[in-house]
Amino acid sequence: MVAISNVMSAAAVPARDLSFEDLVHEHERMVFSIAYRFLQNAAAAEEVAQDVFLDLFRNLSRLESAAHVTFWLRRVACHRSIDYARRNRNAASEVSWDDLGDLAPGDGRVKHNEDPMLSKRLRQVVATLPEKMRMVIILRYQEDAGLEEIAQAMKIPLNTVKSTLHRAHALLREKIGTAIGEGNI
């Protein structure tokens, strides 16, 4: 109960009272991961993530609370990643599975009950999804965001999120099926 009230009170702290440095340390994994998983390039992801935090630095006084900061960072990271991908679409060549690295989580740990080969293939397949689908999947499964949160972060209707997620599942099953053989998922 005490822990919950502490979390609640921390989330309610006005954003202008929060230290920018603390916010960077607290949210760097989230912002970098969204950009990295979406762009599949560490240098590009760092550029986007830095720009997102600089945006936060400029707008910190306008944000209302710590919870608002988290929501805001997630939304800006989404949009900046999508914008970056669109700007550099012509420069980037078609992504193939062999071109992609593992895109494994930075800690390198393998979770209990995790099939490393299947996880690797899933990451690679997610990287080949169309932009909107890819971002929905990242927010849903990497950030554990609810459908409503995804709709707000991406500024799209809730029904669009649902249908996109449905189509993404179908596409993933199809691609994974061809990649590692039917029947695994």
Place this chain on the structure above:
Amino acid sequence: MNDKLEQELKKALRRTDPPAGFAERVLARAAKEEQAKLAREKRRFQWFGMSGLRLGVTCALCLIVAASGMIYQHERHQQGEQAKEQLMLALRITSSKLEIANQGIRQINSPEQRPE
């Protein structure tokens, strides 16, 4: 089937650590931007300060010019008034002299003065 896929996706898509020194680079960029912002504000303040000074000097010059013009006009007006008064005085003197001369002429031409 979807549950299995969702579980596998959650396992596969975990957050990634940013490269070493990421936070320091962000903070350095923010500090640089803050310095640039402060420098811009300082320049703007200086510019406004200089503008204020320029505006003050311009206003003072305008006031001086306007006051000089008014004083000049006033002096011209006074000179005109003096000249007018002098002219009026001269005309009055001339008029009185003419009146005296006219009286002298009338006396000379009057029948009492004329010889029989």
